Amino acid sequence: MSETAQLFKVLGSESRLLLVRLISEGPSPVNSLVERSGLSQPLVSQHLRNLRSAGVVTSTRSGREVLYQLADHHIAHVIDDAITHVLEEHSPQLQSEPKEHHA
Template structure:
C-alpha cells in the first residue's frame, strides 16, 4: 500500500465539509460553543436536521459535545477547521480574471 501522505483522510474531511448546512454550523461553533436549540434558532433548520449534522460532525472528529445539565453543548474539536472554512470561503469570494472569463464564457 502506498502512503498517500494524508490525502485520503483529507478527502474524507472534505466530504464531510461538502454540506453548506454543516459549514454554517461549524462557523457558528467557531464563534462559541452552542446548544442544539441555539443552533436551531441561529440557522432556522429543524432540530432533527441540526442533530443529524452534528452527529456527522462528531463522528468525523470535527465537533465535540459536553453535557451541561439537560443541555448538550457542542464546540469545535479543533479550531484549525475554522481556518480551513474561512480560507475556502475567502477563496470562492475572490474575483480573479480567470473566474470572470469563465463566467462570461458560460
C-alpha cells in the same frame, strides 16, 4: 490522505458548513444552533452526529444541555480560507487583462 478527503466530504454540505461556522463562534447547544441556522432540530441533530463522528466537533454535557464546540481551531481556518478563496474568485477584477506584446 484519505482522512483529509473524508474531512472535505463531511464539510461538503452547505448546512454543515453553516453549523461549523456558528459553532466556531463559541460552544453552542442544539436549540441555539436551530434558532441561528434556521434549520429544523432533527436536521441539525443529524448534521451534528455526522460532524462529531468525523471529529470536526465535540460535545460536552452542561446540565440538561449538550454543548457542541469545534474539536480543533484549524477547522475554522480551513473554512474561512475556503470562503475567502471563493469570494476572491467571484469578485470583479480590478486589473485589466494583460496585453500581449508582439515582437
